[in-house]
Amino acid sequence: xxxxxxxVKNATCTFCGCVCDDMELHVDLDxxxxxxxxxxxxxxxxxxxxxxxxxxxxxxxxxxxxxSMEEAIEEAAQTLVKAKFPxxxxxSDSTSEAQRQAVAISxxxxxxxxxxxxxxxxxxxMAFQGVGESTSTLGEVKxxxxxxxxxxxxxxxxxxxxFGRYSVTAxxxxxxxxxxxxxxxxxxVRKTKSSPVADINIRPKIGKDFxxxxxxxxxxxxxxxxxxxxxxxxxxxxxxxxLVERMKNCRFGVFFFGMGLTMPRGRHxxxxxxxxxxxxxxxxxxxxxxxxxxxGNVTGADNVVSWQTGYPFSVNFNRGYPRFNPGEFSTVDLxxxxxxxxxxxxxxxxxxxxxxxxxxHLKSIPVISLDTKSTLTSKDAHVAxxxxxxxxxxxxxxxxxxxxxxxxxxxxxxPFPGDEEVLKGIKKRVQELxxxxxxxxxxxxxxxxxxARIQE
Amino acid sequence: xxxxxxxxTQPDVPLEVDCISPDRLQSLSNSEISKQTIxxxxxxxxLGDFFDCIGDFDNEIIIEGDCSNIKHIGTAMSFGQxxxxxxxxxxxxxxxxxxxxxxxxSGADWLGAEMLGGxxxxxxxxxxxVGSAYRGSAQGMxxxxxxxxxxxxxxxxxxxxxxxxAVGGNADDFAGVNMLAGTIxxxxxxxxxxxxxxxxxxxxxxxxIDILPTFSRSCDYQPSFLRQYYKYLKSMGLTINxxxxxxxxxxxxxxxxxxxxxxxxxxxxx
Numbered sequence: 001x002x003x004x005x006x007x008v009k010n011a012t013c014t015f016c017g018c019v020c021d022d023m024e025l026h027v028d029l030d031x032x033x034x035x036x037x038x039x040x041x042x043x044x045x046x047x048x049x050x051x052x053x054x055x056x057x058x059x060x061x062x063x064x065x066x067x068s069m070e071e072a073i074e075e076a077a078q079t080l081v082k083a084k085f086p087x088x089x090x091x092s093d094s095t096s097e098a099q100r101q102a103v104a105i106s107x108x109x110x111x112x113x114x115x116x117x118x119x120x121x122x123x124x125x126m127a128f129q130g131v132g133e134s135t136s137t138l139g140e141v142k143x144x145x146x147x148x149x150x151x152x153x154x155x156x157x158x159x160x161x162x163f164g165r166y167s168v169t170a171x172x173x174x175x176x177x178x179x180x181x182x183x184x185x186x187x188x189v190r191k192t193k194s195s196p197v198a199d200i201n202i203r204p205k206i207g208k209d210f211x212x213x214x215x216x217x218x219x220x221x222x223x224x225x226x227x228x229x230x231x232x233x234x235x236x237x238x239x240x241x242x243l244v245e246r247m248k249n250c251r252f253g254v255f256f257f258g259m260g261l262t263m264p265r266g267r268h269x270x271x272x273x274x275x276x277x278x279x280x281x282x283x284x285x286x287x288x289x290x291x292x293x294x295x296g297n298v299t300g301a302d303n304v305v306s307w308q309t310g311y312p313f314s315v316n317f318n319r320g321y322p323r324f325n326p327g328e329f330s331t332v333d334l335x336x337x338x339x340x341x342x343x344x345x346x347x348x349x350x351x352x353x354x355x356x357x358x359x360x361h362l363k364s365i366p367v368i369s370l371d372t373k374s375t376l377t378s379k380d381a382h383v384a385x386x387x388x389x390x391x392x393x394x395x396x397x398x399x400x401x402x403x404x405x406x407x408x409x410x411x412x413x414x415p416f417p418g419d420e421e422v423l424k425g426i427k428k429r430v431q432e433l434x435x436x437x438x439x440x441x442x443x444x445x446x447x448x449x450x451x452a453r454i455q456e
Numbered sequence: 457x458x459x460x461x462x463x464x465t466q467p468d469v470p471l472e473v474d475c476i477s478p479d480r481l482q483s484l485s486n487s488e489i490s491k492q493t494i495x496x497x498x499x500x501x502x503l504g505d506f507f508d509c510i511g512d513f514d515n516e517i518i519i520e521g522d523c524s525n526i527k528h529i530g531t532a533m534s535f536g537q538x539x540x541x542x543x544x545x546x547x548x549x550x551x552x553x554x555x556x557x558x559x560x561x562s563g564a565d566w567l568g569a570e571m572l573g574g575x576x577x578x579x580x581x582x583x584x585x586v587g588s589a590y591r592g593s594a595q596g597m598x599x600x601x602x603x604x605x606x607x608x609x610x611x612x613x614x615x616x617x618x619x620x621x622a623v624g625g626n627a628d629d630f631a632g633v634n635m636l637a638g639t640i641x642x643x644x645x646x647x648x649x650x651x652x653x654x655x656x657x658x659x660x661x662x663x664x665i666d667i668l669p670t671f672s673r674s675c676d677y678q679p680s681f682l683r684q685y686y687k688y689l690k691s692m693g694l695t696i697n698x699x700x701x702x703x704x705x706x707x708x709x710x711x712x713x714x715x716x717x718x719x720x721x722x723x724x725x726x
Contacts, residue, residue, distance in 0.1 A: 084497030085469035110498035129592050210649060211669055214713060218670045223712040226669040233669075269630060269652065276713075318472070318498045324591060327565060327584065328546060339470050339525075341497070 002030040008411045013040060014093070014296030014391035015047040017401035018159050018166075023048075027411045034392070034411055041160035048411075051392050057374070059416050061384045073422070076344070076368045076383045077429035081437070083342035083366075085318065086111035089331040090348030091305075092298035094370075095396025095408070098419035099297075099304040102346055105427050107308075108434055110317045112340070115301040116348055117313040118330040120259060123268035124291045125302060125312040126326060130268070131275040136254070136288040137402045138165075143172030144286075147250035149185040151274060152209065152260020153292045156194040162292070167256065168197055174251075183246060187212075188260060202243070205234035210266045212240070213273035219244045220280050248284040255289040262291075293401040296391065300399035335361045344368040346419060347387075351376035368426075370419055385422050388414035396420065458539075459489075459513040463521025465506050469497035470545065474528040476503075478536030478555060481513055519544075524564065530557045533574070546583070549576045552600070562606065566590075571619070573600040577692070581606035584628075587621050588614030595636060597621070603692050610647070613640050616657070620685075624694045632659045635718060641685060643694065654711050654718035660685075662700065662723045671710030676724055678704055699725055 011023040025048060026036035034048045060072030067075075080086045088106045091099045092115055106113035117125060141148070148167050155162040163169055168179055175181040186198035189206045204212050211233050215225040219240060230236045247253055255278055261270045274289055281287035293299050302312040309315045311324035314331075327333060331350070334340045335358035342365055351359055352375065362377075369381035378384045388394050393414035397405050461476065472495040475481070481489055490504030503509070515536040523529065524543040531547060534554040543561035553572040562580030568587045582604045588611050589596035596616040607625035614630070616638040623640075629647035632640050635654040646665040660682065683701050690696045703725035710718055 084499055086498075126591060210652070214652065214711075215669045217713045221713060223670065223716075224672065226667075226671070229669045232666075265629065266649065269633065269649070318495060326591065341469055 002028055004029045005035070006412070008409060011409050011411060012391055012398065012406055013044040013047060014398055014408070015043050016159050016296065017293030017299060018161055019296060019398055019400040019406050020044065020161055020165065021406050021409075025411050029412060032412055043160060048392065051389060053414055053416075054373070054386075055415075057386050057416075059386050061381075061386075063382060069417070069422075069425070072383050072385060073425040073429055076385075076426050077433055079342050079366045079368060079382065080105065080109045080111065080344065080426070081430055081433040083109070083111070085334075085340050086342040086344065087331060087334055087340040088113045088344045088346065089350060090116060090346040090370075091301040092116040092295035093347035093372075093390070094297060094301075094419045095390045095394065095398060096297065096300040096304050096405070097396045098346070098390075098423055099301055100308065101420055101423035101427050102344070103305055103308045105344070105423065105430055106315075107317050107322075108427065108430050110320060112314075112316045112318070112329055112331075112334060113305060113309070114315070114329065114331040114334075115298065115305060115313045116295060117298060117302055118326060119332060119353075120294055120298065121262055121291045122313055122326060122330070123262045124257075124271045126268040127272035127275050128312075131272045132279060133275060134278045134282060134288045135290065135402075137404055138167075138290075138400070140252075141254050141288075141290075142166045142170040142175070144174050144252040145254045146175065146181055147183050147185070147246060147253040149187065149247075149253070149255050150194065150198075150292075151187045151255055151257040152189075152262075152264075153256055153258025154188065154192040154194045154260075155256070155258075155292060156192065156197065158258070158294065159292060162256075163197060167254070183250070185243065185246075200243070202235060202239065205232075207264050207266075208233040209261055209264065210270050210273050213270070213277055215240055216244060216247075217273065217277050217280055220248065220277065220284075247281055247287065250285055250287075253278075253281065253285060253287040255287075256292050257289065258292045259294075290402060297398040299401050299403055300397065300405075303399050303403060332358050335359075340365060342366050342368075344370075345377050345381070346370045346423075347372070349375040349377045351380060370422055372416075386416050387419050387422060388416045390419070394418040394420075457511040457514065458516035458518050460508075460510040460518045460520065461503075462508040462510065463506060463519070463523060463526075464508050466522070467496055467506060467525055469525075471496055471506060471526045472528050473503065473526055474531040476517065476519070476529045476538070477531060477533035477552075478513070478515060478517060478538070479532070479534055481517065482536070484513075486510075486512075524562075530555075533557075543580070549574070552576075563604070565609075567604075568597060568600070568602045570596055570598070571600045571602070572598050575601045575603070578602075578604045578606065581625065582608045584609040584611055585614060586612045587616055587619065588612065589616075597638065603689070603694065605694065607644065613638065616640075622689050622692075622694060632657065632718075635659070639685070641689065643696070651711060651718055651720050653714055655715040656717045658719050658721060660705075660721045662697075664726075665720075665722065667708055667720065667722075668711065670712045671708045671720060672712065674707045674709050674719075676704050676706055678702060679707075679721065682721070 006027045008025040012021040024038035058066040171178045185200045187202045278289040309322040314326040314329040316329040366382040368383045369378040370385045372389045475492040486509045492503040527545040530549045546564045550569040554574045557576045559578045563578045563582035565583035587597035598617045605624040610628045615634045623642045626644035635657040637656040641660045706722040708720040
């Protein structure tokens with residue numbers, strides 16, 4: 001190890017949705033790597049310590065051949081402009097500034113923009129729209145929550161610092177004794193590493209979350225539920241009644257729910273049922289529901305796409321205005337039905353985790369990929385950009401899972417450009433190409449103003 | 457003679473053709489019809505680039521060719537008839553307020569979504585969200601009839617307000633979810649969580665289903681109105697077992713987390 005060590009304080013870990021911003025990183029500037037982390041969890045440690053700069057990688061490639069950045073941007077822009085149904089997907093492991101550029105590109109080329117939410121907490125986004133959201137920040141949870149219910153989530157393994165920083169052992173203003181002031185309930189179909197933390201473990205039959213939530217809603221409203229509830233769901237009426245009493249009588253209750261609730265059969269109705277239960281409980285006490293978001297800035301993706309288009313994900317601009325329709329404009333559906341004819345994939349690897357039919361179609365169309373490392377998607381991409389890692393090499397804004405924006409404090413520089421820089425280049429070029437298409441005889445009126453803006 | 461639109465070129469990406477409706481084409485000549493603007497992905501093109509236009513409009517439009525990648529046919533139509541001689545894409549007959557759509561092949565998702573009146577008949581299967589509300593809407597289908605001879609997928613009649621959906625085959629999960637009123641009849645099997653969150657309305661099932669814990673059984677009876685429905689559906693070409701006509705039905709009322717004024721009628725004659 002060299003002597004040339006830089007210490008970065010208050011760095012932010014962007015691995016999971018917790019976005020812990022109290023890291024201390026020791027950076028070896030000669031070797032361009034982080035050699036020591038303080039306060040990071042096991043996932044954060046791996047995220048920082050295993051981050052290396054691959055010196056022999058190329059920043060821009062077309063069909064596997066090294067090219068200049070300008071050539072790659074030109075080819076990417078031409079591909080997007082030529083396409084009749086270009087799609088943009090990914091975005092959750094990127095800064096909000098880059099996400100903003102990606103939405104703008106989709107808007108300009110009249111394409112489709114979708115984030116990894118559509119295969120993760122997308123059902124939650126749909127349920128928010130259908131039911132509404134009773135929400136709070138994690139700070140409020142830390143300071144006030146005396147009943148914490150995790151549903152279909154395993155934070156001990158997916159968000160290791162969630163318990164300590166916010167929800168279980170954290171000591172707050174009205175929870176001075178940490179865990180002693182809280183009751184923790186975990187609802188999960190199996191025993192997980194989170195289970196020992198819970199005061200009450202509820203283990204329903206697989207795929208019965210909706211029925212249990214529906215029964216809880218009925219009990220909260222003082223209605224009867226079917227006598228065979230235990231037979232149906234695996235949970236006795238006494239257990240449910242006890243939980244209802246605890247929920248009604250707590251001072252501040254919170255549901256944290258994960259993909260164990262959003263992804264089984266029923267999807268947005270499962271999360272909708274939980275959100276409706278939280279709403280019902282507000283007749284008795286204060287109750288909130290928060291999704292446990294996975295990727296570092298997936299919450300930012302939802303925020304940015306919502307603020308720019310009005311909808312959180314699965315947004316289509318084919319007609320020049322945004323339309324929202326998950327199931328029609330979600331990436332898995334567009335690829336499986338063979339509807340998209342070009343794709344820009346940002347910080348995501350659908351070629352390794354999408355359904356087979358979707359991957360087959362993705363391989364048959366030109367793909368533009370922006371990623372920090374080589375992936376199955378970038379290997380087969382028509383234009384592949386190697387970009388720097390957000391949080392470690394580039395600054396920007398990231399939204400924590402409770403919609404709190406946090407500015408990143410990068411550790412060291414990367415030879416590769418950031419997502420935002422590449423996307424800005426593509427945006428500028430597609431704007432020029434689209435203007436040229438619509439104004440073959442020179443710009444007039446509004447187009448002239450827009451053209452002048454590009455020049456600036 | 458009816459106006460015939462013959463698909464001569466298959467689109468590479470979906471076509472959005474909301475101009476194919478009697479309201480839009482009734483007073484146009486064939487050359488004007490060929491010049492109607494449609495969307496091929498994000499490009500505006502003419503209807504004539506994909507369809508040959510033959511004959512004159514006399515309240516009927518016949519569409520030939522595989523239209524499974526063609527969306528929004530008959531959207532917002534208010535009169536006349538559209539016959540589709542093959543499969544058709546999404547949003548067919550959405551928000552229509554009158555007239556008739558006959559689909560010889562299969563329909564797709566959002567068939568008759570938020571429709572207000574008229575009738576859609578599908579000889580094959582249909583997709584998800586038949587007669588349902590669009591995301592964010594408070595009300596789905598508000599009138600009219602959808603008759604599907606084959607199977608339908610999830611969320612049929614989501615938040616429907618009025619009207620009839622009859623399915624000859626099976627229905628998947630969440631049929632009649634958040635239903636406000638109206639009638640759903642399924643002759644085949646049902647998926648799970650039928651009628652979740654329903655306020656009013658009737659869901660009639662012929663086969664045993666899983667009933668949510670928030671529904672309660674009120675009685676067994678022989679509803680005379682069902683006889684009329686079945687007779688009507690028989691006249692529409694669905695195969696109805698005669699034993700259903702007078703058969704006893706279990707009446708379950710729910711959903712108790714909502715108004716509890718909806719009903720699931722379950723054939724009990726087996």
